Amino acid sequence: MKQRVSALLREKLGREVVLEKPRDRSFGHFATPIAFSLAKELRKSPMVIAEDIASSFGEVSEFSSVEAVKGYLNFRLSESFLAEYASWALDNPTEFATQQKNQKILLEFVSANPTGPLHIGHARGAVYGDTLYRLAKHLGYDITAEYYVNDAGNQIDLLGLSIQLYAREHLLGERVEYPESYYRGEYLQGLAEGAKEKFGEAIFSDESRQKELAMWAKDAVMEIIIKDLADTNIFFDTFVNESGLYSDWDRVMKKMGDGVYEAEGKMWIRSEAKGDDHDRVVVRDDGRPTYLAGDIVYHNQKFERGYDHYINIWGADHHGYIPRVKAAIEYLGYDSNKLEVLLSQMVSLLKDGEPYKMSKRAGNVILMSDIVEEIGADALRFIFASKKSDTALEFDLAEFKKQDSSNPIFYIQYAHARIQTLLSKASVSKEDISSATLKNLGEAADTLLFDALLLPEVVEDAFSSRQVQKLPDYLKALAASLHKFYYDVRMIGTEDEAKLLKLLQVVALSLKTGLSLMGIEAKDRMVKETTE
């Protein structure tokens, strides 16, 4: 819709114009402040320029009016244009708001260590990433969702140790001393029992078998993580294991050429020359590569796989890590601008108004699965997707839990359900509805129709600006229009019934499509829970 208008203007004025939605709908459907920027060049007042452009438009089938108001140029789309577009959308529901982009994107997100279930802090990046993924898919990008599994390093050894200690205390009844760094949590019980079944009790007391236990456990933990994600409607296309990458290290190091050098018996990457604070160690003096080395091999592998664009969603605490990885990418001979790192800010929790510190090792984590169980995946997704990802988010656990009826997700679902029930009550036939023409609807209905048809612009905008919250914002607004319309206009049994129901179908299509892009299924009926 916007593209059409935009294209028309480009043709007319011979330049790209900024097109926006006026704050006040009475101004029209679209508007542009173009006259202000032309004012300087043409040395005429913006008002005069706007008038000139407006009157030069004449008759265009897409517009019912083009007006100049205080230097702004306002466009009103014609009924026939809107009606045609709406009918097309209803006939091709799966194509509504889609596009064909020819770009291959690799999106890496979550990538939480496989040492325990996902907690609430992971949920934000997970929801954000998955929503971006769905948007991109819908827009026709060839996008791959990837999970980088950090299954090497100390934390995996620790996992093995933690299971041993847990099992010795709880299964074998021994008294054990816990080191500071040990992991705690209910999930260890399942792991310990699983390990007992697989390996027998002996493995818990044998220090030399810690590694073996750990290697088995990290896979078991990954299964838990994958299930947590699936319960939230989040799925990955590919998984890459850190442990499988190091064998490629020598080759990759050579590939970086002068980018790495030896000093003090260690290997360093010359990252300072590429904007980092100082050079970083990639291989320790005992020959073990650092975590950074793994990430370098991983990114090399990503680039060798050949995508047009790479998006990483990292927690904000990885901020300082970006220059190192970009430096490595450049030494490897690739364009580091193709890598886009999006930081998802921390989620800080409040419990009863007090800051609540979570620590995996202390075992007082709030699990993502707990929240899903409590409020449902839909609500969780909606809440996280509604916040701009680059601001720190603070919420009260109690507040979070009581988000039942006050949660906007219900408001939107309710709008969709209302439409469905109305449709099922219709006194006219389906054919009557689909053959109805959306004309002479009146002001309110016109506005609602336009709002519903705005989804494609929102989807495009939300993805390209990486600001996922624009989608829920839009859905909220659309639901509000619907509720108001529902309240103001009686539909069933009126002369215009078929037309009005067709209009509602368009709204429902937008709501449903929008929700599905957030990984939420639209409901046809609302069931009020009466459980206390």
Place this chain on the structure above:
RNA sequence: CUCCUUAUCGCUUAACUGGAUAAAGCAGUCCCCUCCUAAGGGAUAGCUCAUGGUUCGAGUCCAUGUGGGGAGACCA
């Protein structure tokens, strides 16, 4: 100490990336049950951290200050 990042009604967040009268949801006060649910609709009150700058125009850009959050590992 250095570098990032952030600051908007009482609370949680928006504002089309420099445009028209700064907008929602909770919480407050008041009113309304109408096709399938009041999980709804209305009315009312309230906000751009401070100072300066850039220009037709600033919540948005720049500078300084102040208050939050993060980073400154041969942990991952």
